[in-house]
Amino acid sequence: MNSTMKKKIALKKRHHRVRNKVQGTAERPRLMVYRSQTHIYAQVIDDGSGRVLAAASTLTPEIRAAIKSGKNVGAAKMVGKQIATVARSRGVTAVCFDRGGRKYHGRVKALAEAAREGGLVF
DSSP: OOHHHHHHHHHHHHHHHHHHHOOOOSSSOEEEEEEOSSOEEEEEEETTTTEEEEEEETTSHHHHHHOSOSSSHHHHHHHHHHHHHHHHHTTOOBOEEEOTTSOSSTHHHHHHHHHHHTTOBO
């Protein structure tokens, strides 16, 4: 097994470990973050009903027009502010944070802090 496969397996294990502890409800949905090499995505999910309540990413037209690249901290901050705005407009103020097995560092941290500044509580 090469090092790339080991990293993918370790990420998957961490993600499952986080998902066993973090569960979104109707009162406090889950703010899920997915980070690829080129983009970052955020969704607010009610796990009880299986519905996505709000979503934002670097592919959202407003954000895409304002950024040069989707793979930096500045883009992640914009996505965090956008997800907070959309979630609050849909009546969501408190969430639980699902970092998707990634470290709370860099782009994931920037998104989370911008979402907090935008008014989400977690």
